[in-house]
Each structure stands twice: as C-alpha cells, then as structure tokens.
Amino acid sequence: MSVKIQNLKKRYKDQWALEDINLDIKKGEIVGLLGPNGAGKTTMMRAITGSLSLDGGKIWIQGLDNQEEAFKIKSLIGYLPENNPLYTDMYVKEYLTFVANIHRIDIKEIEKVIEKVGLSPEKRKKISQLSKGYKQRVGLAQAIIFNPEILILDEPTNGLDPNQIIEIRQLIQELGKEKTVILSTHIMQEVEALCSRVILLNHGKIIQDKSIEEFQGKFTNLEEAFFEYTR
Numbered sequence: 001m002s003v004k005i006q007n008l009k010k011r012y013k014d015q016w017a018l019e020d021i022n023l024d025i026k027k028g029e030i031v032g033l034l035g036p037n038g039a040g041k042t043t044m045m046r047a048i049t050g051s052l053s054l055d056g057g058k059i060w061i062q063g064l065d066n067q068e069e070a071f072k073i074k075s076l077i078g079y080l081p082e083n084n085p086l087y088t089d090m091y092v093k094e095y096l097t098f099v100a101n102i103h104r105i106d107i108k109e110i111e112k113v114i115e116k117v118g119l120s121p122e123k124r125k126k127i128s129q130l131s132k133g134y135k136q137r138v139g140l141a142q143a144i145i146f147n148p149e150i151l152i153l154d155e156p157t158n159g160l161d162p163n164q165i166i167e168i169r170q171l172i173q174e175l176g177k178e179k180t181v182i183l184s185t186h187i188m189q190e191v192e193a194l195c196s197r198v199i200l201l202n203h204g205k206i207i208q209d210k211s212i213e214e215f216q217g218k219f220t221n222l223e224e225a226f227f228e229y230t231r
C-alpha cells in the first residue's frame, strides 16, 4: 500500500474535522478527494503529509508510520498546499534551488522541472511578481522536483486559465502513471478527466469511496452524485 489510514481522527477544539477515516490507496492510483467546503479535505491531506498532530488513528506511508518517521516521510511526499505559501521575496530559480538543496538533489533538476511545469518564460521573476497561475506552477514545481513517490495536490488547478488547466491536467496525468496522486478539487470535470477513484467527504467522514466507473454507471455525471450525497 502506498497510503494506509486507520481510524484517523482529528479535532480542532470541540469540533471534529475528521472522524474514523479508513483508507488504503495503492501505488499508481489517482484519487480525487471531493466534498463541500469544510468537509475535511485539506485536514486529511495535511494529516497524510505528517504536518498535523492526530487525535486518533494511524497513517502509514509505504509502510512507515508518518508520525514516528516524519523525516523519512518528507522525501516520499510532494505536497502542493491549498494556499501555496511560497517565499514571495525569492526569485523563482532561487526558491527552487533552495528546495533542491533541502532535498539534496542535483541542481540540474531545476531547469528540468521549470520546463515540465511551463515556468520557463517567468523563471527570472520574483515569486511576488508572478500571476496566480504561475505561482501555482511554482508550487507544483517544488512538489515534484525531488521526484517523490506520492503527490498530494490541494486544488492544483485553482487560479489557472483554461489553457493552463489543460496543460497542468496533462502533467498530473503523466505523473500519475508512475506515482500515487491524491488531489482535491471542486471541479467535477477535473475528477472525471483525471481520477480513477473518487472519495467523497462530508462533515469529516468518508461517505462514498468508489471507482470513477461506479459513479458514472449510477449517475449522469459526478456533479449529480455530489448533490445526491451532500445536499
């Protein structure tokens, strides 16, 4: 198993953000995490990356306990956070060099990743000078530069224009051939275009976990399924 979650619970003060989450995600799956605002998607992603203390349960990343082996886990998971908190005073290449150094990878990888995410025309700018879509590409670049086995992408195409959306989806599809990808999105067509499996969260619980074909067999489209289970 790439990611195994057992009885995961997370609480913020008196509010449960996640309750009894159980999940097995295999290598090579592209999993779409769906749910209304506040359902717990970001909390679940942060829990998987090991950057959140848990209130119950366990998470294993390729067999490693993500609380006990937090350091090793960092080299297995590439994470694009929702609000993409980049160091905006740094230049694009400077920032990616910084990330490359943290992961002790060859700086030759920087140019490769810049090319891969389509950042070449903007690579000499300061991150603060980039448009939202290009900032998002920098976020993606830092998530994939060290070639992690697992990618966790919180709303990866948020803020991108339609052309960029297509390009980034193609990139995710390409990455998904050899990696495990977990992505959250509010765009149902994105899930239909990319994901092999859909997990629907509501009020901190998994309410549906099915292959995309199972959803498509039962509903005209995913949006209909979303309304059916969350309204």
Ligand SMILES: Nc1ncnc2c1ncn2[C@@H]1O[C@H](COP(=O)(O)OP(=O)(O)OP(=O)(O)O)[C@@H](O)[C@H]1O
Residues within 6 Å of the ligand: 012, 016, 017, 035, 036, 037, 038, 039, 040, 041, 042, 043, 044
């Ligand atoms: N740091 C925090 N402190 C207190 N409550 C939090 C914190 N982070 C999240 N929550 C709460 O936990 C619940 C789940 O939030 P989360 O961000 O995981 O939802 P989400 O599904 O990602 O939502 P969205 O689609 O709006 O991004 C929400 O009720 C939220 O207010």
